[in-house]
Amino acid sequence: MECCLKIKSKEGHGDLADYVACPSCDVMFDISILSNGESARCSRCGHFLSTYRVDETSRVIAYTSAALILLALACRYPFMFFKASGLESVMTLPQTALNLWRDGMPDLAFLVGAFIILIPALVLFLMLALNIALLTERHYHWLRPVGRLIFTLQGWCMVEVFFIGVLISLVKIGHMATVVMGLSFWAYAVFSLLFVLSLSVLDRAQCWRRIEALQP
Ligand SMILES: [Zn+2]
Structure with a gap:
Protein backbone atom coordinates (compact mmCIF):
# COMPACT_ATOMS: atom_id res chain seq x y z
CA MET A 1 0.00 0.00 0.00
CA TYR A 52 7.34 1.03 7.42
CA ARG A 53 7.27 -2.61 8.59
CA VAL A 54 6.82 -3.56 12.23
CA ASP A 55 8.98 -6.68 11.75
CA GLU A 56 11.73 -5.03 9.67
CA THR A 57 14.57 -5.74 12.14
CA SER A 58 13.53 -9.41 12.56
CA ARG A 59 13.40 -9.87 8.78
CA VAL A 60 16.83 -8.27 8.31
CA ILE A 61 18.31 -10.51 11.04
CA ALA A 62 16.80 -13.63 9.39
CA TYR A 63 18.02 -12.73 5.87
CA THR A 64 21.50 -11.59 6.94
CA SER A 65 22.10 -14.67 9.17
CA ALA A 66 21.07 -17.04 6.36
CA ALA A 67 23.14 -15.08 3.81
CA LEU A 68 26.28 -15.23 6.01
CA ILE A 69 25.92 -19.01 6.45
CA LEU A 70 25.50 -19.49 2.69
CA LEU A 71 28.51 -17.24 1.95
CA ALA A 72 30.62 -19.39 4.31
CA LEU A 73 29.44 -22.53 2.46
CA ALA A 74 30.13 -20.86 -0.90
CA CYS A 75 33.73 -20.12 0.14
CA ARG A 76 34.31 -23.60 1.59
CA TYR A 77 33.13 -25.89 -1.24
CA PRO A 78 34.03 -26.16 -4.97
CA PHE A 79 32.39 -23.52 -7.17
CA MET A 80 32.83 -25.27 -10.53
CA PHE A 81 34.42 -28.35 -12.11
CA PHE A 82 35.97 -27.98 -15.58
CA LYS A 83 36.77 -30.84 -17.94
CA ALA A 84 38.41 -30.22 -21.35
CA SER A 85 40.87 -32.23 -23.51
CA GLY A 86 41.26 -34.86 -20.76
CA LEU A 87 42.21 -32.26 -18.15
CA GLU A 88 40.11 -31.63 -15.06
CA SER A 89 40.22 -28.70 -12.69
CA VAL A 90 38.25 -27.54 -9.68
CA MET A 91 37.79 -23.89 -8.76
CA THR A 92 36.65 -22.51 -5.41
CA LEU A 93 35.36 -18.96 -4.89
CA PRO A 94 38.46 -17.65 -3.04
CA GLN A 95 40.61 -19.21 -5.80
CA THR A 96 39.11 -16.80 -8.37
CA ALA A 97 40.93 -14.00 -6.55
CA LEU A 98 44.03 -16.09 -5.66
CA ASN A 99 44.53 -17.17 -9.28
CA LEU A 100 44.49 -13.53 -10.41
CA TRP A 101 47.11 -12.79 -7.72
CA ARG A 102 49.32 -15.66 -8.93
CA ASP A 103 48.92 -14.48 -12.54
CA GLY A 104 50.48 -11.15 -11.60
CA MET A 105 47.29 -9.09 -11.23
CA PRO A 106 47.22 -8.21 -7.49
CA ASP A 107 45.04 -5.10 -8.01
CA LEU A 108 42.36 -7.07 -9.83
CA ALA A 109 42.64 -9.93 -7.30
CA PHE A 110 42.02 -7.47 -4.46
CA LEU A 111 39.04 -5.87 -6.22
CA VAL A 112 37.41 -9.24 -7.03
CA GLY A 113 37.94 -10.56 -3.48
CA ALA A 114 36.66 -7.29 -1.97
CA PHE A 115 33.57 -6.84 -4.16
CA ILE A 116 32.29 -10.43 -4.16
CA ILE A 117 33.31 -11.68 -0.69
CA LEU A 118 34.85 -9.22 1.79
CA ILE A 119 32.63 -6.11 1.44
CA PRO A 120 29.33 -8.09 1.19
CA ALA A 121 30.38 -10.14 4.26
CA LEU A 122 31.25 -6.94 6.18
CA VAL A 123 27.95 -5.25 5.21
CA LEU A 124 25.95 -8.33 6.29
CA PHE A 125 27.82 -8.61 9.59
CA LEU A 126 27.27 -4.89 10.35
CA MET A 127 23.57 -5.13 9.39
CA LEU A 128 23.18 -8.16 11.67
CA ALA A 129 24.89 -6.45 14.63
CA LEU A 130 22.93 -3.20 14.13
CA ASN A 131 19.55 -4.92 13.83
CA ILE A 132 20.16 -7.17 16.86
CA ALA A 133 20.86 -3.97 18.86
CA LEU A 134 17.68 -2.34 17.44
CA LEU A 135 15.56 -5.43 18.13
CA THR A 136 16.76 -5.72 21.72
CA GLU A 137 16.46 -1.89 22.07
CA ARG A 138 19.96 -1.50 23.48
CA HIS A 139 21.92 1.67 22.91
CA TYR A 140 25.58 1.44 21.86
CA HIS A 141 27.85 4.31 20.92
CA TRP A 142 28.66 2.60 17.59
CA LEU A 143 25.08 2.52 16.24
CA ARG A 144 25.33 5.79 14.24
CA PRO A 145 28.80 5.18 12.68
CA VAL A 146 27.82 1.58 11.81
CA GLY A 147 24.56 2.81 10.22
CA ARG A 148 26.51 5.34 8.12
CA LEU A 149 29.06 2.67 7.11
CA ILE A 150 26.34 0.21 6.02
CA PHE A 151 24.63 2.72 3.72
CA THR A 152 28.01 3.89 2.33
CA LEU A 153 29.29 0.37 1.59
CA GLN A 154 26.03 -0.84 0.00
CA GLY A 155 26.97 0.79 -3.29
CA TRP A 156 30.26 -1.15 -3.37
CA CYS A 157 28.77 -4.64 -3.24
CA MET A 158 28.66 -6.32 -6.63
CA VAL A 159 27.26 -9.70 -5.66
CA GLU A 160 24.51 -9.82 -8.30
CA VAL A 161 26.79 -8.30 -10.98
CA PHE A 162 29.35 -11.06 -10.34
CA PHE A 163 26.71 -13.77 -10.50
CA ILE A 164 25.25 -12.48 -13.78
CA GLY A 165 28.84 -12.35 -15.12
CA VAL A 166 29.35 -15.99 -14.11
CA LEU A 167 26.16 -17.03 -15.93
CA ILE A 168 27.25 -15.21 -19.12
CA SER A 169 30.72 -16.82 -18.89
CA LEU A 170 29.10 -20.25 -18.49
CA VAL A 171 27.31 -19.87 -21.83
CA LYS A 172 30.64 -19.10 -23.55
CA ILE A 173 32.76 -21.72 -21.72
CA GLY A 174 30.05 -24.36 -22.23
CA HIS A 175 31.07 -24.67 -25.93
CA MET A 176 34.74 -25.36 -25.07
CA ALA A 177 34.61 -27.47 -21.91
CA THR A 178 32.34 -29.58 -19.75
CA VAL A 179 31.32 -27.46 -16.79
CA VAL A 180 29.67 -28.86 -13.67
CA MET A 181 28.41 -26.49 -11.00
CA GLY A 182 29.49 -27.34 -7.46
CA LEU A 183 27.71 -26.83 -4.13
CA SER A 184 29.32 -23.40 -3.79
CA PHE A 185 27.67 -22.20 -7.02
CA TRP A 186 24.18 -22.92 -5.71
CA ALA A 187 25.06 -21.57 -2.26
CA TYR A 188 26.30 -18.31 -3.85
CA ALA A 189 23.15 -18.10 -6.00
CA VAL A 190 20.90 -18.26 -2.92
CA PHE A 191 23.31 -15.98 -1.03
CA SER A 192 22.98 -13.35 -3.84
CA LEU A 193 19.19 -13.51 -3.57
CA LEU A 194 19.25 -13.20 0.24
CA PHE A 195 21.78 -10.36 0.05
CA VAL A 196 19.53 -8.35 -2.29
CA LEU A 197 16.52 -9.14 -0.06
CA SER A 198 18.40 -7.98 3.07
CA LEU A 199 19.22 -4.64 1.45
CA SER A 200 15.70 -4.15 0.10
CA VAL A 201 14.07 -4.85 3.49
CA LEU A 202 16.37 -2.47 5.40
CA ASP A 203 14.62 0.90 4.98
CA ARG A 204 17.10 3.74 5.40
CA ALA A 205 14.68 6.28 6.92
CA GLN A 206 13.09 3.77 9.32
CA CYS A 207 16.52 2.44 10.33
CA TRP A 208 17.63 5.97 11.32
CA ARG A 209 14.35 6.54 13.19
CA ARG A 210 15.02 3.40 15.24
CA ILE A 211 18.66 4.38 15.87
CA GLU A 212 17.67 7.91 16.99
CA ALA A 213 14.92 6.51 19.25
CA LEU A 214 17.60 4.63 21.23
CA GLN A 215 19.83 7.67 21.76
CA PRO A 216 19.93 8.70 25.45
ZN1 LIG B 1 10.31 15.27 -3.79
Whole structure:
Protein backbone atom coordinates (compact mmCIF):
# COMPACT_ATOMS: atom_id res chain seq x y z
CA MET A 1 0.00 0.00 0.00
CA GLU A 2 1.41 3.41 -0.94
CA CYS A 3 0.50 6.94 0.07
CA CYS A 4 1.72 10.42 -0.80
CA LEU A 5 2.68 12.33 2.33
CA LYS A 6 1.56 15.89 2.85
CA ILE A 7 4.27 18.49 3.34
CA LYS A 8 4.86 19.43 6.97
CA SER A 9 7.14 21.97 8.53
CA LYS A 10 9.66 20.41 10.90
CA GLU A 11 9.48 23.44 13.24
CA GLY A 12 7.64 22.82 16.44
CA HIS A 13 6.36 19.36 15.54
CA GLY A 14 7.37 16.04 17.07
CA ASP A 15 10.79 14.41 16.94
CA LEU A 16 13.31 15.40 14.26
CA ALA A 17 14.07 11.72 13.69
CA ASP A 18 10.50 11.30 12.38
CA TYR A 19 11.24 13.62 9.46
CA VAL A 20 12.90 12.68 6.21
CA ALA A 21 13.99 14.96 3.38
CA CYS A 22 12.96 13.99 -0.14
CA PRO A 23 16.25 13.00 -1.90
CA SER A 24 15.01 14.66 -5.07
CA CYS A 25 13.49 18.00 -3.97
CA ASP A 26 14.59 18.30 -0.28
CA VAL A 27 11.07 18.86 1.09
CA MET A 28 10.69 17.50 4.65
CA PHE A 29 8.05 14.86 5.46
CA ASP A 30 6.84 13.27 8.68
CA ILE A 31 7.09 9.48 8.22
CA SER A 32 5.85 8.63 11.73
CA ILE A 33 2.25 8.53 10.40
CA LEU A 34 2.88 5.40 8.30
CA SER A 35 1.10 2.20 9.34
CA ASN A 36 2.54 -1.30 9.04
CA GLY A 37 3.12 -2.21 5.37
CA GLU A 38 2.59 1.33 4.06
CA SER A 39 5.06 3.06 1.73
CA ALA A 40 5.37 6.79 1.20
CA ARG A 41 6.24 8.90 -1.82
CA CYS A 42 6.93 12.62 -2.06
CA SER A 43 3.71 14.49 -2.77
CA ARG A 44 5.63 17.03 -4.86
CA CYS A 45 7.85 14.90 -7.13
CA GLY A 46 6.75 11.31 -6.43
CA HIS A 47 10.19 10.12 -5.23
CA PHE A 48 10.12 7.05 -2.94
CA LEU A 49 10.65 8.01 0.72
CA SER A 50 10.12 5.09 3.05
CA THR A 51 8.33 1.83 3.85
CA TYR A 52 7.34 1.03 7.42
CA ARG A 53 7.27 -2.61 8.59
CA VAL A 54 6.82 -3.56 12.23
CA ASP A 55 8.98 -6.68 11.75
CA GLU A 56 11.73 -5.03 9.67
CA THR A 57 14.57 -5.74 12.14
CA SER A 58 13.53 -9.41 12.56
CA ARG A 59 13.40 -9.87 8.78
CA VAL A 60 16.83 -8.27 8.31
CA ILE A 61 18.31 -10.51 11.04
CA ALA A 62 16.80 -13.63 9.39
CA TYR A 63 18.02 -12.73 5.87
CA THR A 64 21.50 -11.59 6.94
CA SER A 65 22.10 -14.67 9.17
CA ALA A 66 21.07 -17.04 6.36
CA ALA A 67 23.14 -15.08 3.81
CA LEU A 68 26.28 -15.23 6.01
CA ILE A 69 25.92 -19.01 6.45
CA LEU A 70 25.50 -19.49 2.69
CA LEU A 71 28.51 -17.24 1.95
CA ALA A 72 30.62 -19.39 4.31
CA LEU A 73 29.44 -22.53 2.46
CA ALA A 74 30.13 -20.86 -0.90
CA CYS A 75 33.73 -20.12 0.14
CA ARG A 76 34.31 -23.60 1.59
CA TYR A 77 33.13 -25.89 -1.24
CA PRO A 78 34.03 -26.16 -4.97
CA PHE A 79 32.39 -23.52 -7.17
CA MET A 80 32.83 -25.27 -10.53
CA PHE A 81 34.42 -28.35 -12.11
CA PHE A 82 35.97 -27.98 -15.58
CA LYS A 83 36.77 -30.84 -17.94
CA ALA A 84 38.41 -30.22 -21.35
CA SER A 85 40.87 -32.23 -23.51
CA GLY A 86 41.26 -34.86 -20.76
CA LEU A 87 42.21 -32.26 -18.15
CA GLU A 88 40.11 -31.63 -15.06
CA SER A 89 40.22 -28.70 -12.69
CA VAL A 90 38.25 -27.54 -9.68
CA MET A 91 37.79 -23.89 -8.76
CA THR A 92 36.65 -22.51 -5.41
CA LEU A 93 35.36 -18.96 -4.89
CA PRO A 94 38.46 -17.65 -3.04
CA GLN A 95 40.61 -19.21 -5.80
CA THR A 96 39.11 -16.80 -8.37
CA ALA A 97 40.93 -14.00 -6.55
CA LEU A 98 44.03 -16.09 -5.66
CA ASN A 99 44.53 -17.17 -9.28
CA LEU A 100 44.49 -13.53 -10.41
CA TRP A 101 47.11 -12.79 -7.72
CA ARG A 102 49.32 -15.66 -8.93
CA ASP A 103 48.92 -14.48 -12.54
CA GLY A 104 50.48 -11.15 -11.60
CA MET A 105 47.29 -9.09 -11.23
CA PRO A 106 47.22 -8.21 -7.49
CA ASP A 107 45.04 -5.10 -8.01
CA LEU A 108 42.36 -7.07 -9.83
CA ALA A 109 42.64 -9.93 -7.30
CA PHE A 110 42.02 -7.47 -4.46
CA LEU A 111 39.04 -5.87 -6.22
CA VAL A 112 37.41 -9.24 -7.03
CA GLY A 113 37.94 -10.56 -3.48
CA ALA A 114 36.66 -7.29 -1.97
CA PHE A 115 33.57 -6.84 -4.16
CA ILE A 116 32.29 -10.43 -4.16
CA ILE A 117 33.31 -11.68 -0.69
CA LEU A 118 34.85 -9.22 1.79
CA ILE A 119 32.63 -6.11 1.44
CA PRO A 120 29.33 -8.09 1.19
CA ALA A 121 30.38 -10.14 4.26
CA LEU A 122 31.25 -6.94 6.18
CA VAL A 123 27.95 -5.25 5.21
CA LEU A 124 25.95 -8.33 6.29
CA PHE A 125 27.82 -8.61 9.59
CA LEU A 126 27.27 -4.89 10.35
CA MET A 127 23.57 -5.13 9.39
CA LEU A 128 23.18 -8.16 11.67
CA ALA A 129 24.89 -6.45 14.63
CA LEU A 130 22.93 -3.20 14.13
CA ASN A 131 19.55 -4.92 13.83
CA ILE A 132 20.16 -7.17 16.86
CA ALA A 133 20.86 -3.97 18.86
CA LEU A 134 17.68 -2.34 17.44
CA LEU A 135 15.56 -5.43 18.13
CA THR A 136 16.76 -5.72 21.72
CA GLU A 137 16.46 -1.89 22.07
CA ARG A 138 19.96 -1.50 23.48
CA HIS A 139 21.92 1.67 22.91
CA TYR A 140 25.58 1.44 21.86
CA HIS A 141 27.85 4.31 20.92
CA TRP A 142 28.66 2.60 17.59
CA LEU A 143 25.08 2.52 16.24
CA ARG A 144 25.33 5.79 14.24
CA PRO A 145 28.80 5.18 12.68
CA VAL A 146 27.82 1.58 11.81
CA GLY A 147 24.56 2.81 10.22
CA ARG A 148 26.51 5.34 8.12
CA LEU A 149 29.06 2.67 7.11
CA ILE A 150 26.34 0.21 6.02
CA PHE A 151 24.63 2.72 3.72
CA THR A 152 28.01 3.89 2.33
CA LEU A 153 29.29 0.37 1.59
CA GLN A 154 26.03 -0.84 0.00
CA GLY A 155 26.97 0.79 -3.29
CA TRP A 156 30.26 -1.15 -3.37
CA CYS A 157 28.77 -4.64 -3.24
CA MET A 158 28.66 -6.32 -6.63
CA VAL A 159 27.26 -9.70 -5.66
CA GLU A 160 24.51 -9.82 -8.30
CA VAL A 161 26.79 -8.30 -10.98
CA PHE A 162 29.35 -11.06 -10.34
CA PHE A 163 26.71 -13.77 -10.50
CA ILE A 164 25.25 -12.48 -13.78
CA GLY A 165 28.84 -12.35 -15.12
CA VAL A 166 29.35 -15.99 -14.11
CA LEU A 167 26.16 -17.03 -15.93
CA ILE A 168 27.25 -15.21 -19.12
CA SER A 169 30.72 -16.82 -18.89
CA LEU A 170 29.10 -20.25 -18.49
CA VAL A 171 27.31 -19.87 -21.83
CA LYS A 172 30.64 -19.10 -23.55
CA ILE A 173 32.76 -21.72 -21.72
CA GLY A 174 30.05 -24.36 -22.23
CA HIS A 175 31.07 -24.67 -25.93
CA MET A 176 34.74 -25.36 -25.07
CA ALA A 177 34.61 -27.47 -21.91
CA THR A 178 32.34 -29.58 -19.75
CA VAL A 179 31.32 -27.46 -16.79
CA VAL A 180 29.67 -28.86 -13.67
CA MET A 181 28.41 -26.49 -11.00
CA GLY A 182 29.49 -27.34 -7.46
CA LEU A 183 27.71 -26.83 -4.13
CA SER A 184 29.32 -23.40 -3.79
CA PHE A 185 27.67 -22.20 -7.02
CA TRP A 186 24.18 -22.92 -5.71
CA ALA A 187 25.06 -21.57 -2.26
CA TYR A 188 26.30 -18.31 -3.85
CA ALA A 189 23.15 -18.10 -6.00
CA VAL A 190 20.90 -18.26 -2.92
CA PHE A 191 23.31 -15.98 -1.03
CA SER A 192 22.98 -13.35 -3.84
CA LEU A 193 19.19 -13.51 -3.57
CA LEU A 194 19.25 -13.20 0.24
CA PHE A 195 21.78 -10.36 0.05
CA VAL A 196 19.53 -8.35 -2.29
CA LEU A 197 16.52 -9.14 -0.06
CA SER A 198 18.40 -7.98 3.07
CA LEU A 199 19.22 -4.64 1.45
CA SER A 200 15.70 -4.15 0.10
CA VAL A 201 14.07 -4.85 3.49
CA LEU A 202 16.37 -2.47 5.40
CA ASP A 203 14.62 0.90 4.98
CA ARG A 204 17.10 3.74 5.40
CA ALA A 205 14.68 6.28 6.92
CA GLN A 206 13.09 3.77 9.32
CA CYS A 207 16.52 2.44 10.33
CA TRP A 208 17.63 5.97 11.32
CA ARG A 209 14.35 6.54 13.19
CA ARG A 210 15.02 3.40 15.24
CA ILE A 211 18.66 4.38 15.87
CA GLU A 212 17.67 7.91 16.99
CA ALA A 213 14.92 6.51 19.25
CA LEU A 214 17.60 4.63 21.23
CA GLN A 215 19.83 7.67 21.76
CA PRO A 216 19.93 8.70 25.45
ZN1 LIG B 1 10.31 15.27 -3.79
